[in-house]
Structure formats: C-alpha cells, structure tokens
C-alpha cells in the first residue's frame with residue numbers, strides 16, 4: 001500500500017477502505033509517513049469529506065493508536081459528558097460533581113484550552129494545589145470513594161489525534177466534519193465509559209457555526225459512539241453568546257461554584273441541569289423529568305457543592321478558596337469597558353470574546369505558553385440587553401497592563417449594537433438520540 005495512492009484516491013473523491021485508513025494512521029504514528037503527505041490527505045478529506053463508514057474507521061484507528069483505559073476497577077455505571085468547545089463553558093465543573101451526587105461514576109479526562117475555547121483542566125489548575133495528574137490507582141480510588149475525579153488526558157491516549165491535530169492546526173483543516181468527529185470520538189472511545197452525553201455547541205463561538213452543521217456533527221458522533229457500543233445522546237446548545245458571565249479560568253471556577261450552590265446565572269444553570277439529567281437518564285437513574293427535579297434539588301440543598309468540595313480536597317486542592325471564593329488570587333489590573341453608544345446589544349461575535357480573553361492572558365497562542373489564571377472578562381451585559389452610553393458592559397482582568405489595548409479593541413469590534421432588540425434564540429436547540 002502506498003500513501004501516494006491513498007492521497008490520490010481521496011483527492012478524486014473515491015471512498016477509502018478500512019485497511020487504507022488504518023494504514024495511514026498506524027504508519028503516521030510510527031513515523032513512517034512524512035507530515036507533507038498526511039497534510040495533503042487532510043486537505044483532500046477537507047474538500048471531499050468522508051462517509052459515515054470512513055469516519056467511523058478513522059475514529060477507531062485514532063482510538064486504537066494508543067493505550068485504552070481500563071476502568072473495570074470502578075464500581076458502577078460510568079458516565080461522561082463532552083463539549084465541542086465554547087467560550088465561558090464551565091459546565092463540566094458543575095455537571096460532573098452534580099451527577100456523581102447520585103451514585104453515578106464520573107471518571108473524567110478533560111482537555112486544555114484550544115485556541116479561543118477554554119479547557120476544564122486549565123480552569124481546575126487555577127485552584128491552588130489541585131492536581132490534574134493522578135496515578136491510575138489514585139484516580140480509581142477517588143472515583144470509587146467520591147464518585148468523581150477530573151484529570152488531564154493521559155499522554156498515551158489516542159496519540160494519533162495529537163499528531164493529526166497539530167497538522168490540522170497549521171494547514172487550515174481543523175473545521176472539517178469527519179476530522180472533528182474522529183478527533184473528539186477517537187479520544188472519548190479510548191476511555192472506558194458506558195454512557196456519553198455530548199454538548200454540541202452552535203453559533204459564533206462554536207466550531208460549528210450553523211445549526212445544520214451542529215446537527216450533522218451531533219448525529220455523526222452519536223452514531224459512531226453507538227457503533228462502538230456506548231449509550232449516546234447529544235444536546236445542541238447555544239454558543240452565539242458566552243455561557244454565563246465569566247470568561248477566564250479562576251473567574252469561571254467562581255461562577256461554577258455559585259452555580260453548584262444554586263446561585264448561578266440562568267443560562268448556565270439550565271444547560272447544566274439539562275446535561276446532568278440526560279446523563280442520569282442514560283445511566284438508568286429514572287425518567288428525565290424526575291432526574292431533572294433531583295438535580296435541581298441537589299443544587300439547592302448543597303449536596304452537589306459538597307461533592308465538588310470533596311473532589312477538590314481529594315485531588316489536593318485548597319478547599320479554603322472554594323469555601324470562600326474571595327480568597328482566589330486576584331488579577332493585578334482591571335479595566336471597565338463602557339458602552340460607546342446607547343442601544344441594544346444585538347449580537348456578539350463570541351469567538352472574538354474568546355480571543356479577547358486569550359489576549360488578556362487567559363489562554364494560549366502556542367501549546368508552550370503559560371496561562372494567567374486570574375485573567376479574563378466578567379461580562380455585565382449580553383445579547384438582548386439595553387445599554388446607555390457610558391454603562392459598564394464588561395470588566396477586563398489581567399496581570400499585564402499592556403494587554404488591555406488589543407483585548408479591548410477585539411472586544412469592541414465583537415459587540416454589535418443596534419436600536420432594536422435582536423430576535424431571541426433558544427438556549428437548547430435539539431436533542432439527538
């Protein structure tokens with residue numbers, strides 16, 4: 001088999017066989033195929049696409065490229081939730097302990113921030129002492145004791161994805177449906193969960209900007225997960241506006257804590273309740289409405305927050321900052337962004353807000369960049385709100401004052417103002433089973 005022939009076939013729109021897909025992934029990971037040939041194939045896939053069978057084969061080849069995690073030592077049903085990535089998306093911090101409160105096991109392996117989107121592992125690292133790297137025995141023990149632990153992805157899990165993503169990132173081939181599906185599901189399926197609920201984001205801050213693209217992404221991922229024997233479900237949720245008001249690592253942890261105590265913003269609370277109740281449904285914990293009521297109660301009566309505190313303690317984190325969030329380290333500098341005119345905020349380029357937060361130091365441009373955990377943006381107004389000229393729209397935080405200028409520029413051009421209110425968008429667009 002020759003890589004040249006595989007590239008030519010895909011370039012000409014011909015379906016690749018299971019053996020050809022396995023050949024390219026296995027030999028790329030083994031260092032036998034040069035980056036330029038894989039880049040050419042990625043571009044051919046970008047233009048010609050892949051059918052469901054090819055996408056499933058690529059997913060399974062990525063899954064099989066490294067170690068498979070064996071969680072058979074964990075007692076009980078294991079449920080996971082995965083978001084396709086967004087701005088201000090701190091749902092994992094709420095949903096994982098919330099679901100674990102009901103005896104379902106959440107052995108979560110999360111990622112770091114990717115471009116304008118944040119990552120759960122970075123957020124958790126803003127808690128002093130929190131360890132996102134645990135031995136397998138420690139991880140299993142904590143999940144068995146408390147019901148939940150969240151760690152960074154094992155470096156040996158699906159290595160093909162890391163290599164492919166690095167090439168996609170520099171060859172403008174990230175936003176391809178089969179490549180996104182196989183990247184996300186290749187990693188998810190290498191972990192040993194029974195049920196997976198996907199949160200597929202749609203809108204200006206999501207990888208999939210339109211509802212049609214998000215539905216296609218959700219359907220493809222649900223079908224592949226089912227082929228692999230998992231119980232699957234996806235929700236399509238709005239990412240045309242940041243979720244909640246906080247963007248940036250410690251700011252988001254604080255907002256997640258408020259949500260776990262039942263005092264969170266409406267949109268964030270609703271999405272968390274919907275995700276958590278669907279996770280419990282898949283885990284066989286009862287009807288969806290009953291699961292939802294139970295989740296609402298767990299946010300109100302403090303039991304979900306209690307699980308979160310136990311998890312932070314078990315993973316070495318300083319629980320005093322969780323119990324009193326005023327103790328979180330503060331950014332050295334803050335700047336109020338005031339409305340430059342009066343009117344309604346009629347739309348937000350949410351990716352732009354993500355980029356503004358990154359410019360403040362909350363994310364990474366390159367993998368090696370370090371993060372300012374205190375940096376970010378606290379929104380005071382969002383899409384649909386009326387503002388008068390001079391009203392505070394947001395407060396920016398950073399440890400490096402020089403960063404404000406560019407971040408403010410990006411923030412302002414990402415905020416659209418009009419005289420009339422925008423049409424209301426749903427928060428949850430669809431549920432894909």
Ligand code: URA
Pocket residue numbers: 084085174179180181183184207
């Ligand atoms: N998240 C991933 O893990 N991979 C993608 O390709 C896109 C989002």
